[in-house]
Amino acid sequence: MKITTIRATPINLPIEAPYWWSFGWLPGSSRCVVEVETDEGVTGLGEAASWHACAIIERMAPLLIGRDAHDIAGAELVCLPSWRGVTSNVDFAAIRAFAAIETALWDIKGKATGRPLYDLLGGAVRKKIAFADYFGFRQARNGKGGELTPEAVAEYCVGLKERFGTTIFEGKLCTRDPEPSIEALRLMRRQLGPDAIIRIDSNMAYSITEAKRIASRIEELDIRNWEEPCATFEEMAALRRHTAIPFSGHNVDIRKAVALGVPDAIVTDVNVHGGIGRTVRFIGACEAMGIDFWCYSANTGIGSAVYLHLSAAFSHLREPSQSLFRMQPYDVVEEGVFAPIDNLVAVPDGPGLGVTLSKDKLAFCHRLFLEEGPYTQHHDPEEPGRYKRLPLR
Template sequence: MKIRSIRATPVNIPFRAPYRFSYGAIASLTKTVIELETEDGVLGLGECADGDRAADVVAAGAKLIGHDVREVTTAEAKIVPAMRYTPWGNVTAARRVFGGIEMAIWDARGKTEGVPLHTLLGGAVRTEIPLTEYFSYRFPGTDPGEATPTDVARYCATMVERHGSTVFEGKVGTVPLSEEVQMVREVRAAIGDRTLQLDANGGWTVPTAREALARFAPFDISWFEEPVETYEEMADLRRHSPIAFSAHAIDLQKAHALRCPDAIVTNVNEHGGIARTRDFIRACEAMGVGFRFHSGETGIASAAYLHLTAALEHVRGASQTLFHWYADDVIEGGPFALENGVTKVPTGPGLGVILDRKALQRCHDRYLAEGPFPSGRDGGYGSGFRKR
């Protein structure tokens, strides 16, 4: 069960249409696919979420050749500095790189032992994983996109008709507030009493967010992600709105102290892998803070968060996904299916997914042609971002 080699390939996973959010627009997600091979010929798959990390993965992986895949703790010690900050390296980058490698380690272990990841984590408490259906303004692509409130509402109605979608989450903070209020009004009419959530990606100031929350209140918004950027700003807003808040920034102690946000929404990579994510979720449970996974991974890391959700009861409610927006993936049969608001947890050994080598090459070629995180429109990802 020892590691023989570690390879890494940057890829772009395209959207059917570039979507707009408060930072700009995005047409493809850039990820790094990791292949870890053991001396027994078992292939473990992992993923780095934050762009092209291929060179960093290969350099870190060289330190793990000959390492037993069952020894996650000692593997981490070889890659990640044992402090929060060091002037001699980037702890965050090292943690993210190891997180992708560690995912592949778990996959290889599960395949070696012939059991799914959720079994290694203690067993499944659920086998159908609730996930959101996303909506936003989108530029034309292979899908026509949505440019008006009515377009967005029709898209949501189509998702109900085709896929039985049950939880909708929409991007706001992209166009004038009056237009977004109209969009949410029409979406609510289109989806009936199904769950409706919103996400501003921290794009508003407190005064704007306070006005927005008041104007959205009649439409029964069950959850609002990052109406403002900081925990302190969310705590300020809490005095003016009963809507639950979530955030991507990770500061569990502060969330507990401020009683805000209500949930932290991140990926596996950000915590440094599957073991660290499991431990963080348990800490959230102990401190009364919710946890959900966010969208934007290939089928590899998506499988990891499906298994973690299956194994950990505290991951309640619908995590985020973009499955119906993906135009490609690197796994056989991908992207994952999302029907009637749920995706089934994979049942095969390890992560339960198989790498599609033709798709991997296709997505790598796309990365070479497009570059990282292309916007699909002039101006680029995050161009001209300022709070409203």
């Protein structure tokens, strides 16, 4: 089975109402959808986390046309430079872009053999996967959002519990003044009860001094996990002396994590590692070192399907991945946006990733990209003309 065509399409994937994070108001993400076609009529799907990957994938395509679609290792060898320069000269943009192609090749392998991805990874230990529903301070847009007070945020989460059975929540604690975020957590704990799982994400917003103050005030709220309270593993290690709250982070330097004893979990997507194969190896390393692993959010149904299959295949992925499913009005797959009920999403059991690309939905999201331009995620409208600098305080 030979590769005949590789297409990379930039898209905008908006969320229904922008939410506040440490870099400003986040409106959604601009991503890249990849289609790899073969001479036997099998097409594989992949997704890159940035629209910038499209140009890189187009440069890689001529290197792969005519190659065996099952030779994933060979595809990596012709597309990526050596990984040896881990922190100095590795082309991380190329690694992330290739990951989308690599995912599509796994999808092809599953479709060609008639087996779901989790079977190719060794079989499923579970068929329903838990996800956390996201919350935060949101602007109002088209009748959605508008949770700009702690009371409104808590009410939104209570509504998720009543309508969908949600008991696992993750959201932002990264306001300049942490008081509104802390009050929202207090109200959530009071109204959701002791059994609700609450995780928070600060996106490196705070200095270690401020993080210590926050930790002392939220410790009693039984926070399941605090993602990136500070910018570095070293700062998390210093903060650990002042709180028992577990930490997570996106940095994949597992050697440093083991040496420092933090973070307790590493949270990534497959793009960071260069694809599904290397992500599987990284999960194995995390398991061996006693570090949890889960995936972060904002993907289309293509990337989300990868998370589902990984969680199905590996028992070590015992903590729920993040999800923006409730906040995403659009998707590019026929199956639509995944919708957790009682926190759970069923793993697609079709061949490969088990999702089907919708040409109409892809065209719609591509048109949004062309008309709106790529989304800006790292500017604060309150400080136009400059990038946000961290920590906030």
